[in-house]
Amino acid sequence: MGTRATGSAGSSGSRVRAAIAAVGDWAAAGLKQVGDRVRFVGGVSQLFNETSKWCFRGMFLPGHKVGWRSLVAQTVRVGVLAIPIVVIVQVFIGVILALQLAPTLERYGQMERIADVVGIAIFRELGPLITAIVLSGFAGASIAAELGAMVESEEIKALRAHALNPIRFLVIPRFLATVLMLTGLTVIADIVGVLGGFGTGVLVLGVSPSAYLSATREALVMKDFLTGLFKAGVFGVLISMIACYEGLTVTGGAVGVGRATTATVVKSIVALIATDAVFTAVFYVWEL
Amino acid sequence: MTGIVSNAQVVISVVDLAKSFEDAEGNPVYVLDGVTFDVLRGETLVIMGGSGCGKSTLLNCLIGEYDINAGKIAYRTKGMDAAVNIAGMNERKLNGIRKRIGILFQSGALFNSLTVSENVALPLQEHSYVDRSIIDIVVTLKLQQVKMLGHRDKFPGQLSGGQKKRVGLARATALDPEILFYDEPSAGLDPVTSTAIDELMMDLSKKLQVTSVVVTHEMDSAFRIADRMIMLEHGRVLKLGRREEFEALRDAKPQELNTDTERLIHQFLTGANQGPLTDTDGMSEFEKLIVSG
Ligand SMILES: Nc1ncnc2c1ncn2[C@@H]1O[C@H](COP(=O)(O)OP(=O)(O)O)[C@@H](O)[C@H]1O
Ligand SMILES: [Mg+2]
Numbered sequence: 001m002g003t004r005a006t007g008s009a010g011s012s013g014s015r016v017r018a019a020i021a022a023v024g025d026w027a028a029a030g031l032k033q034v035g036d037r038v039r040f041v042g043g044v045s046q047l048f049n050e051t052s053k054w055c056f057r058g059m060f061l062p063g064h065k066v067g068w069r070s071l072v073a074q075t076v077r078v079g080v081l082a083i084p085i086v087v088i089v090q091v092f093i094g095v096i097l098a099l100q101l102a103p104t105l106e107r108y109g110q111m112e113r114i115a116d117v118v119g120i121a122i123f124r125e126l127g128p129l130i131t132a133i134v135l136s137g138f139a140g141a142s143i144a145a146e147l148g149a150m151v152e153s154e155e156i157k158a159l160r161a162h163a164l165n166p167i168r169f170l171v172i173p174r175f176l177a178t179v180l181m182l183t184g185l186t187v188i189a190d191i192v193g194v195l196g197g198f199g200t201g202v203l204v205l206g207v208s209p210s211a212y213l214s215a216t217r218e219a220l221v222m223k224d225f226l227t228g229l230f231k232a233g234v235f236g237v238l239i240s241m242i243a244c245y246e247g248l249t250v251t252g253g254a255v256g257v258g259r260a261t262t263a264t265v266v267k268s269i270v271a272l273i274a275t276d277a278v279f280t281a282v283f284y285v286w287e288l
Numbered sequence: 289m290t291g292i293v294s295n296a297q298v299v300i301s302v303v304d305l306a307k308s309f310e311d312a313e314g315n316p317v318y319v320l321d322g323v324t325f326d327v328l329r330g331e332t333l334v335i336m337g338g339s340g341c342g343k344s345t346l347l348n349c350l351i352g353e354y355d356i357n358a359g360k361i362a363y364r365t366k367g368m369d370a371a372v373n374i375a376g377m378n379e380r381k382l383n384g385i386r387k388r389i390g391i392l393f394q395s396g397a398l399f400n401s402l403t404v405s406e407n408v409a410l411p412l413q414e415h416s417y418v419d420r421s422i423i424d425i426v427v428t429l430k431l432q433q434v435k436m437l438g439h440r441d442k443f444p445g446q447l448s449g450g451q452k453k454r455v456g457l458a459r460a461t462a463l464d465p466e467i468l469f470y471d472e473p474s475a476g477l478d479p480v481t482s483t484a485i486d487e488l489m490m491d492l493s494k495k496l497q498v499t500s501v502v503v504t505h506e507m508d509s510a511f512r513i514a515d516r517m518i519m520l521e522h523g524r525v526l527k528l529g530r531r532e533e534f535e536a537l538r539d540a541k542p543q544e545l546n547t548d549t550e551r552l553i554h555q556f557l558t559g560a561n562q563g564p565l566t567d568t569d570g571m572s573e574f575e576k577l578i579v580s581g
Contacts, residue, residue: 070401154397161351161391162411162459163383 040267044245047167048237051175051244054168070173078139078174079181083188085138086131090189093126094118094196102205112207115215118197123224127189128182129276132235135182136268140243143174144264147247148257156248171244178243179236186232190225227288231279238271298364299467299499300327300350301371305359307342307349316357319345320523323359327467332493332500334510337520338556343503344394346520347471350501351391352382363388365466387415390460390498394471396452398444404455405431405440411462430458434488450481457488461496468492470502474509486512507557511535519553527553 097118105113147170150156159166194216201207246260246267282288305323308316319342327333337343348354350361352374362371365388374382398407405427412423431437434454444452453473460468473489474482486509493500493513504510510517517534519526526549527534537550538557545551554560 073401150400153400154393154395155399157348157353158391158393158397158399160353161386161389161393162414163386164410164414165379 040245043249044241047171047245047248048241050167051171051241054165054172055176058168058172067169067173070169071176074173074177075181077142078135078177079185082135082138082181082185086134086185086189087192089130089134090122090127090193091196091199093130094122094193094198095200097121097126098197098200098205111205112201112211112215114197114201114205114207115212116219118201119194119216119220120224122193122197123190123220123228125228125276125280127193128186128228128232128235129272131185131189132182132232132239132272133269135178135185135236136239136243136272137265139178139181140239140264140268141261143178143240143243144247144250144260145257147244148250148260151248151250152253152257166248171240171248174244175237175240178240179233182236182239183229183232186229190228223288227279227283231276234275234279235272238275239268242268242271297328298326298371299329300501301360301362301364302326302350303360303362305346305349305361306357307345307354308357318357318523320349323520323523323525325518325525325528327499327501328516330493330497330499331515332489332502332513334514334517335501335503335520336505336507336510336517336556339505341520342523343505343520344471347391347469347501347503351389351469352377352386387463388465389467389469390463390465391469392453392456392460392471392473394475396444396449396456398447398452398455398459400444403441403443404436404447407444407455408459408462411459415463426462430462431455433461433491434458450477450485453477453485454488457485457492461492461498464496465498467499467501470500470504472504472506473502474504474506482506482509483512489513507538507559511538519556521552 098114101114101117102111105111105117147156150170156166156170159169198209198212198216201212202209243264246264250256250260252259303324305320306318307320308318311317323346325333335343335346345354349356352361356375359375360373361375362373363385364371365385372381372385374385377385398404399410402410408427408430409423412418412426416423418426427440428437431440434457436451436454436458439447439451439455444455447455468489470489473485477485489500489502490513492498500513502510502513511531511534514531514534516528516530518528519534534553534557537545537553540550540554542551542554545554
């Protein structure tokens, strides 16, 4: 009896200890994750700070000019090549929105209101957001992979060894190209998305073209367009900074480069949607 | 060991250098510990040691790429009144010194998005305030020196390993540096190309009076180019001396070797598979039996 009692006390004691240890491990792992997140946000912010400084110097100080050739090359790579994908995706978004809304609006006998909803949803929200998500996969991942490969082949080290700043030479062109092109692509996305809705409304849902266009014109005001573009610019900052940070901090060879591309896409999408939610809330409160 | 040298002859003075990396748990692992040596003006100093002993790490510390944990790395390039310690130096001051030195990285480290001639031109464009036409002339000269002029419009991706290193050397010498660092210049090259690179290095050091610091574990090449040599082992300087001293150790008969250090260096230089470097601690009884015959 005695031995049994001790035995069971002992095993329940060790079970408690195991449970405490498990909670401890879990807490430690949690803390480490929080630490990693904080380090990531800190690192990206620091990179943005440095990038802004070099942009400023490039604009106002002699001898710090941004290389136009590499800016043009990056613009083509980031933006121009993404145009077909953005066009296809946004046309489909327009079609989907129109078809999804049609039954509800038909019930209220307000079919031509499709133009309002599609227009506002695309200009304010889906134009910039979906384009940014496409670009985080299209440009963000390739920027991270390219910079990561440059870290691995000692190119970044070589730049520094020649007293050349990697942020000025590599980050600035990618940063400017992404911000510019995401803004530009959003304009294209807005137009194409509305055309997708227009096509669906006119060809499938039987709304008259003139009614659709005049409804769109009435519904949309300048601020819808401008808030969308503003968001696109910020999204461009987010994607380029996350991609450059992930690329420049690659360790561990080809595996590390792969990890950086995945991390760039995942972190960009989370950051984009979280930032979008904040913007939408702020615009709502300020009635923008 | 090396005699008394006047301060004016010392270009780089390394004192008690320590460098650690963090392991997976965040604990420091010392790769270099208490490394002390001088680099003299105009000499070719070869740093040897087994792989993983910290040669590349040492080179990265010397060029200011790594922050060091302790010690001093003092540079005294031409025109400096006193030596300056680069440990903890800010980027802008460090860049002043970096413009005086050239580095040939292990893989060449060419900028892949630029052509051969653009690679060589970049440091000139950024750091010398000369005309485009003069830069073109300098680039041509530098590429001629490494026999790569015929490849000037190619991209690094179209070059072989040896060709990349040659272009890397042309780029490293673009600003006529006082000190050249080489990380494994002959690694991964065939013997002929490797000899050609060695000859290029000696040429540069003679013609331009550059001070060279060369990391290598290729013994033939080391003995060909060195004035003085350093043997690193487990992050410490095992021996620093003139080439002749190392040659004597290499050619010594086993019974002429008096200390463990000498036996270890002898084994490293000759590549023998028996000696203090062949560690028997981690072996099973069976393996020890086989080794001891
Ligand atoms: N960035 C780093 N992070 C962690 N450990 C490193 C790093 N660089 C080198 N090491 C370790 O330091 C030791 C020396 O490396 P290295 O200087 O590259 O050796 P060598 O060039 O002599 O072959 C090795 O054990 C290596 O694993
Ligand atoms: Mg090495």
